[in-house]
Amino acid sequence: MPITPMMAQYLDIKAAHKGDLLFYRMGDFYEMFFEDAIAAAEALDIALTKRGKHDGSDIPMCGVPFHSAEGYLLTLIRKGFRVAICEQMESPKEAKKRGHKSVVNRAVVRLVTPGTLTEDSLLEARSHNFLAAFTEVRNGCALAWVDISTGEFRTMAIDKIMLGPELARLAPSELIIPDSLEPDLRPTVEDFGIPLTSIGRAAFDSTGGNERLCRLFKVSTMDGHGTFNRAEIGAMGSIIEYLEITQKGNLPLLRPPQQETHTKTVQIDAATRRNLELTSALSGGRSGSLLAVLDQTITAAGARLLEARLSSPSRVLETIYERTDAIEYCFNNNTYTEKTRLRLRNVPDINRALSRLSLDRGGPRDLVAIRNGLIQAQCLNEEAPSNLPKLIENAKSNLIIPGSLIEQLETSLVEEPPLFVRDGGFIAIGRDAELDEARQLRDEGRSIIAQYQKDYAKQTGIQSLKIKHNNVLGYFIEVTATHSEKMFSTEFSDVFIHRQTTANQTRFTTVELSKLETKILTAGGRALDIEKHLYEELRIQVSELAAEISITARALAEIDLATSLAQLAITNSWCKPKLDSSRTFEISGGRHPVVERSLHQQGSGAFIANDCDLSVEKDTAIWLLTGPNMAG
Structure with a gap:
């Protein structure tokens, strides 16, 4: 039995994505066939059906609704699948123009992998979602990582x-390596439970990587962004290559790469990191970790910044001083701290909204998130006092406020828009006269027709004149046979055009009524088209100012982190540590924040503070800490 044109199309697309589950769009569903259907039905616990035959056997099939696909995607990604999203690139009506039996054109528009997620429903708001790449070039190795949902x-x-x-420090959601390194690295990577993707070594070539980076950041050389070695260029270039493949050429908004070095942060091995429970407890999850105790941040970006700082404690005294000075200022200026935190409560996740808009996966709510975040940034900038500490002053100066964009977003968008552009209703009344007219016709068509009827009755003096509608004539003016002669008179014949005569009624139309009918019938679609056009204009305006908006988002995160730690210090009566470059290590009245929190939650009484002095005396450079089991 020959296969159908639709199934032939499916098999062609599937052949190019053999290792992926193919979400094949058919109307309001993503359908899966053959082995994909069997695997997806089991993973998602959905019904497995069949559709037609292939080589004499039934074709297994299952599907998920297009409008609720994200939840199913998350389940599949968590279970280790990669998903190729195949969309309809034209409507069935457009396809029929090529021939009655033409199949709708379809194409894969995106590969969904653990490290390339951008949707809020698929991400942890308060954690990064890193895509990392590791490579080895001769005797040098490098690691690069990116969060496409924030641009880092x-x-x-x-x-x-x-x-x-x-x-262990970065906990990436996905790691890319050259296929030649897979046998050597897979055991290490699997120990951390990180999905591993191996690709051809050509993707890690430093020459090609440099070209991709220069093209992405629109520069002739990467020297202005740092002195990167060949391995670093190769690792970064492989990420760009992988994103071009998975995003089908639609690259996300990325900030220029920042180079990290081991000399500036405390190096913590995996076992120590796990046992210190810095960001996750031994039992799994954040609860019971130091991060869970310290995280009083209000914004998602502030929470991600705190997690990054805890994972990579600074060793640079100047940096530490700047951070502790900022906390001290907020600690001593409680009014500023409280007002700032009130403002921050209205700051959405700007960077993730910006990323979705840059990838054209966003919606009206992302534009509103940008608007609301920028408005709060503007207020914080205007309300900030003088004599701020260096870190907060720098953050304040980075609150770059594009006033014209804020004004555009304020006048263009409603307060609470729908999630999707296709739903319409997100452009504010008064923003566009043509849109307002289309909406009025769509929503108030009956009242407009009633007004026309009233006007025509007054014009002709025929009070029984009615405007009616049927599927054959559309809208028409109807008068009884006794009034038809008047309508045919010279006075009205130039205005009222005869359409139909029945036994008891005569029907007419006017040029004005015909135009109105066309407008009413197309008003809904026209209103949505206008909104889509205005949305795209706003999206482009936001994208053009993406760099400035991203800097503003980072500044807001810095302010959030400083004020949240100050608030925590006030609540728990913590003090500012004195730090220097000596080998003195002395703690007076020290309290373990995690244990203290646990005791408080259990109602087990107050934590008993302890002193500790591990300062170096004379030539002593090593302390041996033992437990009771070593007493013998």
């Missing part, structure tokens, strides 16, 4: 033996 892009030259500790 970093790289570091490392020794191969340091890959494990760095994976």
Whole structure:
């Protein structure tokens, strides 16, 4: 039995994505066939059906609704699948123009992998979602990582033996490596439960990588962004290559890469990191970790910044001073801290909204998120006092406020828009006269027709004149046979055009009524088309100012983190530590924040503070800490 044109199209597309589950769009559903259907039905616990035959056997089939696909995607990604999203690139009506039996054109528009997620429903709001790449070039190795949902892009030259500790620190959602390194690295990567993707070594070529980076950041050389070695360029270039493949050429908004070095942060091996429970408890999850105790941030960006700081404690005294001075200022200026935190409560996740808009996966709510975030940034900038500490002053100066964009977004968007552009209703009344007219016709067509009827009755003096509608004539003016002669008179014949005569009625139309009918019938579609056009204009305006908006978002995160830690210090009566470059280590009245929180939650009484002095005396450079089991 020959296969149908639709199934032939499916098989062609599937052949190019053999290792992926193919979400094949058919109307309001994503359908899966053959082995994909069997695997997806089991993973998603949905019904497995059949559709037609292939080579004499039934074709297994299952599907998920297009409008609720994100939840199913999340389940599949968590279970280790990659999903190719195949969309209809034209409507069935457009396809029929090529021939009655023509199949709707379809194409894969995106590969969904653990490290390339951007949708809020698929991400942890308060954690990064890193896509990392590791490569080895001669005797040098490098790790690069990116969060396409926020635009953060970093790289570091490392020794191969340091890959494990760095994976423990970053906890990437996906790691890309050259296929030649897979046998050697897979055991290490699998120990951390990180999905591993191996691709051809050509993607890690430093020459090609440099070209891709320069093209992405529109520069002739990457020297202005740092002195990167070949391995770093190769690792970063492989990420760009992978994103071009998975996003089908639609690259996300990425900030220029920042180079990290081991000398500036405390190096913590994987076992120590796990046992310290910095960001996750031994039992799994955040609860019971130091991060869970310290995280009083209000914004998602502030929470992600705190997690990054805890994972990579700074060793640079100047940096530490700047951070503690900022906390001290907020600690001593409670009015500023409280007002700032009230403002921050209205700051959405600007960077993730910006990323979705840059990838054209956003919607009206992302534009509103940008608007609301920028408005709060503007208020914080205007309300900030003088004599701020360096870190907060720098953050304030980075609250770059594009006033014209804020005005455009304020006048263009309603307060609470729908999630999707296709739903319409997100452009404010008064923003566009043509849109307002189309909406009025769509929503108030009956009242407009009633007004026309009233006007025509007054014009002709025929009070029984009616405007009616049927599927054959559309809208028409109807008068009784006794009044038809008047309508045919010279006075009205130029205005009222005869359409039909029945036994008891005569029907007419006017040029004005015909135009109105066309407008009413197309008003809904026309209103949505206008809204889509205005949305695209706003999206482009936001994208053009993406760099400035991203800097503003980072500044808001810095302010959030400083004020949240100050609030925590006030609540718990913590003090500012004195830090210097000596080998003195002395704690007076120290309290363990995690244990203290646990005791409080259990109602077990107050934590008993302890002193600790591990300062170096004379030539002593080592302290041996033992437990009771070593007493013998």
